Amino acid sequence: MEPESSLRERLIDVGVDIVMTDGPASLGLREIARRAGVSHGAPRRYFPTHHALLSAIARRGFADLASRFEAAADEDASPRDRLEALARTYLRYASEHRGMFELMFRHDLLYSGETQPAGRPPLRESTLPLFSHFVELVSRHTAGRATAAPTAPAAVTAAALWTNLHGVAQLGAWGSLQLALDGASQGAAPEDDPVDGLLMVVLDAHLGPVNA
Template sequence: MTRTSYHHGALRDALLAACLRLIETEGIAAVSLRRVARAAGVSSGAPYHHFADRAALLADLATQGFRLLTDQLSVARATAGSPTAALLALEQSYIRFAREQPGYFRLMFRPELSQPEKHPDTRAAGEAAFGVLAAAVDACVTAGELPPERAEPTALTLWALGHGLASLWLDGQLDKRGTLFGTTAAALIDSVVDGIPGFLGAGTGSPPVRPPE
């Protein structure tokens, strides 16, 4: 598109796409409205038709990322065969999202940049993504695979586990560990994720933990 051919909706989408490309190639620090405008092939004033400032642009992009993550997590959960299997599928889906969408992932958890308290849509989108995991953990409680009092700690632990593994992989740390032990980063992640049923006390030959009557 030339700078004169954008219509109103396409301009916003083009600016968001340009911002994402800039993050992926040069990092978040490289983002400015001027740089994004230049990458999108529009005038330096064009972004202000949609975004009040840099933080507003980053917040909208983070919101877009959270919604994409929510969609992928929802599919992973819906296609799993059991409540515990859903937790494993969610961990793998979360890590895969980070690998396939590093620009989104590096931005989405930087509140000092996206300012979610000033952008409620971003906060709501983030809560929706976590809600998929929380609902999957609740399903384990309902199935008798997890006591109710462990639901919230388990959800937070699984989030931390998935986020930590994803971050380590993106930063190249798991590749180093894999080389050291003669394996791959993907294999290391699989071995960790496969241990989740044992952490829950379900599967791997152990009887499921039943909630009190």
Template sequence: MPSGDVEQRLITAGVELLAEAGTDALSLREIARRAGVSHGAPRRYFPTHQALLAAIARQGYRRLATVIEETIGDHAHEPRTALMMLGRRYVAFARDEPGMFALMFRHDLLRGNNIGLRQESTPLFGVLVDLLRQAHRARPTETAAALWAALHGIAQLWHWGTLQVVTGFDTPEPLLEAAVDAHLGA
């Protein structure tokens, strides 16, 4: 069996396991079992457990990038509209793929992987920076980082049910509007 096939089977098994059981279930042994390979096989393709987790997280970054690109589409020249659309999709991604969402930002699990997740996350961040530049915001990089933190917080706290309790809202829409408006200076 070609090595690329086994490597991809391990990643696919990890993505599926993550979707079913979350980050705590991502043991090398269980990923190998699901991929139909020996428990030692992952070490032949990924030098560390973190390297395999990073390869799994890379799939999430790529999916999120595709979803964001498709979502913004023709609205990329309308910063507020595009940012609202991006915020909605970000919250939906956290809701629909909570295991992947958690793994993608768990640098404690991904540390030392030497796999270059920066290449996957930087373009997503660049979308925010570009939209804020179009909106003529001073310090677009800093503002993009603050907006991302706000969107991430909304996504995570909404997923946990915290924001529903404290606000009484049945949708995160007003929170997304407030975050976008605050960072656009509206």
């Protein structure tokens, strides 16, 4: 008989495969059970609700994104350069893993805090450290700039930057961004990426120009 811990992980593995190929709308307990080759009631032993299942799958996505952030980190780079590297990693992940990306930030569907079932770590333990990393780098960048202008709290600036990046990722996935930038890309060299130019505008808007 398969150990229960192994069966639970296999159910999550199947869920990850489904969200990667078919998107979060296809993530149902019965469908996961069918593809895992177990009875339709088996997932209920580990995931009493649909939210619990989605949270376990999303946690895999956050672990993957965190490892990518770590790989992109350059401790010797400036805070701004590190933020740019994280931003590029974030947008690349959104493009390469659209289904998982869409699920990960649907906290209205996920267990995030006090509603997390007993014995399971809340999803906030996966999401907040990633945001805190952005806040830390924004704070260090702001502290290193010579400006007399008042600045917003680092957490507010980081949230605004994250919101902008998420909008770029989501509008890009929907095709809306490409439509909006089509006119701006007329006459550009074939190798020019309009989204890359947009990213630099986003960073300048929230962090200030590079040479400011």
